[in-house]
Amino acid sequence: MKELSLNILDIAQNSVKAGATLINIDLTETDETLEIAIKDNGCGMTQEQVRSVMDPFFTTRTTRNVGLGVPLLKMEAEQTGGSVSIDSSAGADDHGTVIKALFYKNHIDFIPLGDIVSTVAALIQGAPDIDWVFTHKKGESSVELDTAEIRTVLGDDVRLDEYEVIKWIEEYLRDGYDSFT
Amino acid sequence: MKSLEELAAIRERMRGKVVLREGSGDIRVVVGMATCGIAAGARPVLNAFVEGVNKEGLTDKVTVSQTGCIGVCQYEPVVEVFEAGKDKVTYVKMTPEKAAKVIEKHLKGGEVVSQYTIAAAVE
Numbered sequence: 001m002k003e004l005s006l007n008i009l010d011i012a013q014n015s016v017k018a019g020a021t022l023i024n025i026d027l028t029e030t031d032e033t034l035e036i037a038i039k040d041n042g043c044g045m046t047q048e049q050v051r052s053v054m055d056p057f058f059t060t061r062t063t064r065n066v067g068l069g070v071p072l073l074k075m076e077a078e079q080t081g082g083s084v085s086i087d088s089s090a091g092a093d094d095h096g097t098v099i100k101a102l103f104y105k106n107h108i109d110f111i112p113l114g115d116i117v118s119t120v121a122a123l124i125q126g127a128p129d130i131d132w133v134f135t136h137k138k139g140e141s142s143v144e145l146d147t148a149e150i151r152t153v154l155g156d157d158v159r160l161d162e163y164e165v166i167k168w169i170e171e172y173l174r175d176g177y178d179s180f181t
Numbered sequence: 182m183k184s185l186e187e188l189a190a191i192r193e194r195m196r197g198k199v200v201l202r203e204g205s206g207d208i209r210v211v212v213g214m215a216t217c218g219i220a221a222g223a224r225p226v227l228n229a230f231v232e233g234v235n236k237e238g239l240t241d242k243v244t245v246s247q248t249g250c251i252g253v254c255q256y257e258p259v260v261e262v263f264e265a266g267k268d269k270v271t272y273v274k275m276t277p278e279k280a281a282k283v284i285e286k287h288l289k290g291g292e293v294v295s296q297y298t299i300a301a302a303v304e
Contacts, residue, residue: 001220010219017249069216115224122224125231126214126247153188158195163235165191172183 001072003114004036004103010069011038011099012123018042018097022131025120027113029138033082034105034113039098044090053086073101080107117173120145121166128160134173136180143176145169208243208288209263210234215250221257222276229277230260233284243288256302262287271299 001007008025015023020040028035045053056071074084082102089095103110120134124147134145147160150169158165212218212227230245251259256273260283263269270293272283279297286292295301 006219006224009214009224010216013214013249072216118224118228122214122227122247125227125245150188153185154192158192162191162195163231163240164195165188166231168183168188168191175183 005114005116005119007073009119015040016127024133027136034103036101041096044095045088077101079109080104121170141180210245211261213251213259214247217254218257223258226258226275229280272297273299
């Protein structure tokens with residue numbers, strides 16, 4: 001991938017396919033690191049499935065919902081000296097998945113985050129009925145978006161994938177990044 | 182700074198339109214957004230369709246949605262156009278520029294852009 005935001009777009013689609021109703025995307029930066037965490041309340045995976053989604057040669061035909069996305073993210077994190085972890089539970093009452101990827105930003109092989117605003121907009125456009133919570137924090141700066149709040153204003157009769165709403169979301173996030181240092 | 186008041190204004194504007202749109206949406210544009218599609222550049226293609234369909238005033242008859250891997254990864258980004266009573270059209274190796282042409286010729290004019298289809302790519 002040319003941008004880590006494309007990996008985020010890809011990985012978060014797995015959460016959508018896992019039937020999640022709430023997906024959190026959290027980016028936490030320091031001067032040296034970037035941590036991407038994608039958390040969902042979807043169906044979750046067994047320990048064996050977790051192992052297999054990490055392995056590019058074990059996935060495509062046998063495991064549903066997940067393809068090459070996770071191995072790609074893992075490779076991109078590890079090439080900077082970072083790592084990827086998956087914590088998932090597939091219980092009846094307690095189910096969901098958290099994928100965390102740690103990147104060292106000063107490493108020569110660090111891939112830039114890229115256009116994260118377009119990624120968030122594309123995710124909401126593609127799955128407007130899910131609650132999306134996006135946060136990006138670096139020191140004192142933060143950008144936050146919670147679609148539940150937007151839905152409160154819009155009511156039940158206007159969907160999140162209406163063009164004007166998606167545009168508002170994009171501009172809201174871009175405004176937030178204007179004061180992000 | 183974008184405000185929640187603006188969002189409330191959007192709500193008021195959209196409310197009237199919602200009724201109009203019931204039962205329409207004759208054409209479905211579906212963009213493949215799996216790993217293969219995303220890596221090949223599907224995100225800007227999706228964006229071009231969402232923007233273009235709105236700009237051309239086609240939102241009442243065209244819906245733009247996303248799907249997973251369509252199964253022809255070597256031809257990504259892939260875009261399928263579904264229209265009631267017509268054969269599905271599969272466009273391959275799409276770009277935002279090609280998307281603009283598909284919107285103009287196909288979605289607006291009803292004429293398939295043959296040179297971008299999978300049939301043309303396979304030949």
